[in-house]
Amino acid sequence: EDQVTQSPEALRLQEGESSSLNCSYTVSGLRGLFWYRQDPGKGPEFLFTLYSAGEEKEKERLKATLTKKESFLHITAPKPEDSATYLCAVQGSSNTGKLIFGQGTTLQVKP
Amino acid sequence: NAGVTQTPKFQVLKTGQSMTLQCAQDMNHNSMYWYRQDPGMGLRLIYYSASEGTTDKGEVPNGYNVSRLNKREFSLRLESAAPSQTSVYFCASSETVGRPQHFGDGTRLSIL
Numbered sequence: 001e002d003q004v005t006q007s008p009e010a011l012r013l014q015e016g017e018s019s020s021l022n023c024s025y026t027v028s029g030l031r032g033l034f035w036y037r038q039d040p041g042k043g044p045e046f047l048f049t050l051y052s053a054g055e056e057k058e059k060e061r062l063k064a065t066l067t068k069k070e071s072f073l074h075i076t077a078p079k080p081e082d083s084a085t086y087l088c089a090v091q092g093s094s095n096t097g098k099l100i101f102g103q104g105t106t107l108q109v110k111p
Numbered sequence: 112n113a114g115v116t117q118t119p120k121f122q123v124l125k126t127g128q129s130m131t132l133q134c135a136q137d138m139n140h141n142s143m144y145w146y147r148q149d150p151g152m153g154l155r156l157i158y159y160s161a162s163e164g165t166t167d168k169g170e171v172p173n174g175y176n177v178s179r180l181n182k183r184e185f186s187l188r189l190e191s192a193a194p195s196q197t198s199v200y201f202c203a204s205s206e207t208v209g210r211p212q213h214f215g216d217g218t219r220l221s222i223l
Contacts, residue, residue, distance in 0.1 A: 031209055043115070043201050043214030044154070087154070091209060098169060099144075099212065101154040 002027045002092045006102035013078055013109050021073040021086055021105045029093030033071050035064050036087040038104070044087055078109045113137050115215035117202050123221045124192045132187040132218050134202030142205045143185035144212060145169075145177060147198040154201065160185055161208050192222045 005024045013019055025033065032051055036044035048057040050066040057064045061082060063074040073086055085106045089099040118133045136143065144159040146169075156169030158177040166177050174196060176188045185204075189196060199219050203212040 034211060036214075041216070043203075043216045046211045046213060049211055089154075098156050098159070099154075103151065103153040 002090060002094070002100045004088055004090055004100050004102035006086075006088050006105050008105060009103070010106045011108070013075075013107070015079055015109055015111050016077050018074070018076045018078070020075070021107070023071040023073070023088030023102055024069060025071070025088075025090045026069075027090045027092035027100070031091045031093055033066055034089045034091070034099065035071070035073055036089065038085045038087055047086075075107070078107075080109050080111050083107055083109045115202055115204055115213055117200075117215035117218050119218060120216070121219045123223065124189075125223055126192060126194060128192050128222075129188065129190050130192065131189075132200055132202075132220075133184070134186065134215060135184045136202075136204040136213075137183065138204060138206075138213065139182070140204035140206055140213075141182070142208050142210075142212075143179065144203040144205075145175075145185070145187045146201045146203065147171065148201060148217075149198050157187065157200075159208075194222050196220065197222045 003026045007022045035047040038044045048064040053068045065072045085104045087104045089101040115136045141162045145157040146154045148154045155171050160166045160179040163182045178186045199217045201217045203214045205212045
């Protein structure tokens with residue numbers, strides 16, 4: 001059964017304090033790993049797709065990396081506006097069309 | 112840029128009532144999805160439509176029906192609402208299955 005586990009559940013950082021969020025997954029034939037950002041009262045906003053181990057994607061202060069068992073979302077010198085819940089999801093070859101989501105990491109960045 | 116539009120944004124129902132949640136996308140996407148999001152459970156797929164004219168069950172389809180009205184619109188129906196269906200419902204769309212999904216801002220549904 002495909003499964004996604006995110007850690008930590010919650011993370012508090014000071015502005016400028018870099019850190020990483022973890023997404024561990026088990027999936028039969030990874031077809032894609034997706035990172036989303038969700039603000040309170042809003043729908044998830046797409047950030048990155050990673051397709052194979054070793055792949056990296058960057059956007060502003062965010063960098064996503066992928067290994068065969070996990071993905072990391074690195075946040076460099078975060079700002080208060082980076083505060084949100086970050087969701088990870090995977091799509092496996094046995095679940096065409098279906099994304100399996102983790103429960104998310106809620107990030108709070110204090111000024 | 113409307114993207115994915117969901118209506119209504121909020122709704123309160125009594126147990127046993129029925130209602131339809133509406134979703135429309137203006138990105139010419141082929142695939143559309145319905146999720147529910149509950150505290151501690153994350154996002155769970157209810158139904159999806161890989162392309163116009165097709166629908167398939169997701170992880171939690173019981174108690175729901177869907178209709179892919181045309182390429183733009185995908186509705187979710189609760190025939191006889193139950194308190195366990197209290198949740199936030201999100202519609203999403205993607206170019207095709209496997210491509211990044213883009214979400215609406217949700218319908219917050221309470222069933223008393």
